[in-house]
Amino acid sequence: MSAPLVPERVAAHVWRLALPSRTLPPFDHTNSYVIAAGGEGLLVDLGSDDPAVLAELPQLLAGLGVKAVSALLLTHTHPDHCVGVAAFRARFGASVYVHPLEQRRLPAWAQPLGDAQTVALGALSVRALHTPGHSPGHLAFWLPWAEVLLVGDLLAARGSTWVGVPEGDVAAYLASLTRLSALPSRLLAPGHGELVRDPARRLAEVRQHRLEREAQVLTALASETLLVAELRARVYPELHPEAHPELAEMAERSLQAHLIKLQREGRVLERGGRYARVQGVP
Structure with a gap:
């Protein structure tokens, strides 16, 4: 790790950490999100197993008021989103939650988290949304108090998200975009890149890109x-x-x-x- 981690405030109780990761270009990082309230914290995704990153996390979390980490939520189990999970659990003792369709990729200590289930953090509640397409058990997380949607790899801040066999499902991907479009989001917080401040426009863009690719296939x-x-x-x-x-x-x-x-x-x-x-x- 070449530079100290600097958390970016997303909304009340929410911060973004851009962690260096082995991911697809044009990105060289995966976003983790910290949600903190009343001295308790949870993380969403951990795509770095860099020892220097993991060593820095305790002090960084303490600086955000986190005295104890209760949970790590995973959007999905591609390595650039979960490679640091085992080391994080060993250090913090946090519970790890993932959709049942992705649970087989993790050790037995991973716990299932299904569609519409919630994880409580003090008075706050994080709701899981099953949003397949990029992967079968992909989850997005809705933060109602902030009107923020953590979208994982359903979309990136720029460019397109890869949807390919054997796990990708284009029809499911389009349906997931439609589902997220119905939420009153103020911000989209993607797995890679900066925050998206015009959710409706960005969701429409990525949907249109996928339909244009389909049209190219049909024309060919x-x-x-x-x-x-x-x-x-x-x-x-x-x-x-x-x-x-x-x-x-x-x-x-x-x-x-x-x-x-x-x-x-x-x-x-x-x-x-x-x-x-x-x-x-x-």
Whole structure:
């Protein structure tokens, strides 16, 4: 860790910590969120296992008035959001909560937290919302006293969130965006990047991006059948697999998630690994 951690106040009782992590570009950090009241605190996500970060946390939390940490809530179990969990639990003795669909990735001490369940912190209450799409058991957390929504990897402050097989589900992702759009959020607090101060606009942007990608897929398949690699070359012409094999693989896995949605809707057919658009279906 090159510089001391500096908490950013999000709202009453809530702070953001940008912790260095091994994550996808353009980001080099994962946000953890501290919620504190009456000397008690809880964290949301811990994507760093850097010993220097973990050593600094006790003093930092004490500076925010936290005398005891009661819980660590996880949006999901991708490593850049949970790699520091075991070390954190060993140091603070906090309970760890995760959606049941992601619980198998953690040791037996992880406890289930389902949709609409709440975690109390003094007079405050944090509500879990099951928001699949990026991962099957992804959770967002609604902080009603602050009108703040902790969205994990459902969206980032800029750019797009990766949704790809085997865990990504485009239809579920769009449904989760719709669900969050119905909340009276004043701020979105993402897993990566800065706070989002226009929630309605940002939610609409990421939804539109996903629909535009879907339209690109349908256009590419309108007049020919394509393998996934050939589809990737049409949709991402600037991405050369010889130079960036890992990015090419991720792009293909994202396209496969779109193709699965379109197949379920009867808009695309697959035969022998080749995909074609169903004619006459919008």
